[in-house]
Amino acid sequence: MSEIRWLEEVEKRKEDLLAELSGLLRIESVLDESTAGPQAPFGRKIAEALEYMLQLGEKDGFTTKNVDGYAGHIEYGEGEELIGLVSHVDVVPAGEGWTSPPYAPEVRDGKLYARGAIDDKGPTMAAYYALKIVKELGLPLSKRVRLIIGTDEESLWRDMKVYFEREEMPAMGFSPDADFPIIASEKGLLDIRLSGKTEEQPAGEDHWTMVEFKSGQRVNMVPDYAEVKLIGEGDVFELKEKVQDFLLTHRIQGYAEENNDGVTIVIRGQSHHGSEPHKGLNAALEMGRLLGRIPLDPSGQTFVNLLNDLLIDDFYGERLGIAQEEEVLGKLTVNAGVFEYVLGQEQFIRINVRYPLSGDSEDILNAIAAKMLPYGLTITEVDHKAAHHVDHSHPLIQTLSKVYEEQTGKKAQVLAIGGGTFARVLDTGVAFGPLFPGSEETAHQRDEHISLDDLFRSTAIYAQAIYELAR
Ligand SMILES: [Zn+2]
Structure with missing residues (x-):
């Protein structure tokens, strides 16, 4: 197969990606137990955001599943082994002092502003488009790939507790909910x-x-x-x-x-x-x-x-x-x-x-x-x-390092942190982006944003990562 130009594949789809991401960002998916109900344990809006993603998956011909509103997945590929990507569509409250309304996404100076732009709706859509690109290119896979969408990351992680009680634990995977290059170790x-x-x-x-x-x-x-x-x-x-x-x-x-x-x-x-x-x-x-x-x-x-x-x-x-x-x-x-x-x-x-x-x-x-x-x-x-650690010699880290280095031309340093990322819900999982070294961290802050370049670059990286892990 001739060499795939991942970033070009993202560029071809960037208008659609932005439009569908904007729709997701418009949903005020903050924990609200006063509107909780069947299929909506964390409130009506969070359930709506989850359903938004799953319907997107359905429309594009993926297999989808909603696990009683706690979480859901969008799956592609065939094979015994399962690769997992774990993200979330719940957000923290907007707070005061925004330049533009937090749930009316707006692009200014090449940056997309909205609550959830970088934590974690932007990365969720990046991971989704990555999976979509792999599917549309018709690349042969020997494993299944699942984008697992959480809904309670900003609070108590009750989503993943229920999800993994009922669903298969991937053999390995990553979470696009922290920093590049790769976070492989997290304190207990x-x-x-x-x-x-x-x-x-x-x-x-x-x-x-x-x-x-x-x-x-x-x-x-x-x-x-x-x-x-x-x-x-x-x-x-x-x-x-x-x-x-x-x-x-x-x-x-x-x-x-x-x-x-x-x-x-x-x-x-x-x-x-x-x-x-x-x-x-x-x-x-x-x-x-x-x-x-x-x-x-x-x-x-x-x-x-x-x-x-x-x-x-x-x-x-x-x-x-x-x-x-x-x-x-x-x-x-x-x-x-x-x-x-x-x-x-x-x-x-x-x-x-x-x-x-x-x-x-x-x-x-x-x-x-x-x-x-x-x-x-x-x-x-x-x-x-519990403390979380994936050995640096593990094929997961070897593969993600290779992909990151090929696409960025920079060394993929493997990090250890005192904080906790969503990657630890996976038995063998690492955090992989979306924040690039040197980019401004705005998660949980007013005027939260992601630069469009970073959004598209991470989509390209995730697409190649999915392909390399599941080929
Ligand atoms: Zn997050």
Whole structure:
């Protein structure tokens, strides 16, 4: 067979690709359980986006299947072995401040703007057109190829749980939902909720009573704001001076303010992704450091001691007794992301632990539980995703590297990351694009976009990858 010019094949179809992608982008497919129903577990709009893709597949003569609205697939080819591509059509909420409406796709300066343009509707359509090109060229395949379309990637991955309970696990595959060149290793993830009761005690003159401690929204982010309310009979002026002194010596933003029922202290930190907690400034832990200098009621004191004894200045789990490191994925990291303490009610802390290939989730949980016990906290919720790794000598990586290098002329570096990509739903899967090195990352942000060049280039790469993996 004469050499296939993959990018030219994409160029021939680019008007159709853009039109069909625009239709998909117009669907506001944000998780909405208020409209959930039969065949629509995550809401009407997400179900509509899934059905949009499956109908496209049907129209173009593919075999399709909708697995009760949880996920679906579009299949082509024949053979024993199955190659899988895993993407998703749910999106995060648009948020404010867009230049053009988030669900009215618009091209400006060679870039396509819309919520989902790069995460992950653009790549879903790129993968679909890749499969379509392979089909229309009539290339002989010895394996089946399935584009598996998820619907709950932005939340809890319940889509893939149900899908793979019922459907075949591909022998290998990739997910177009992260970065090029190839991500082959991802840390294990443990989101842990620790909680306990708080105890009300009579106020005393020698201490302040902590009535509330609140910080953080998401377990996988370094919290950039912490707020505490103290009540008591003590000297407010002296307290405010202590706070001021702390803020100055540690060069931290914040303030203490007297109000009707006590004193409110606010500390501002620096937000950062939870996979690199050392790059942020954790407002809650700095608050803990400050409160460590102020006499508190026994219950509040225990909470503050916990922060100081087990979490402050320790991003690698040394004090929790879970520190470890190996060559591929590096060090275990700990991010303490959400804190809430309400006197007379409940206290909880949510922490995000990312462990390398040496890690054992049970050992880590047991160690944390033992350390937390003296402070009155127990583990009440765990969300676990095991560490993921595909050996660099595996044919999957060899093939994708070859395709990437042929089409881009650049070295296909195989990456290991602390974050989690959708590729880990596959037993043998890697993340492969769509974001090229040097391109701007706009997923989850306002004015999310993908450059048309990148969209077409990734479609060409996926088409050749499908052909090479399934030929
Ligand atoms: Zn995504």
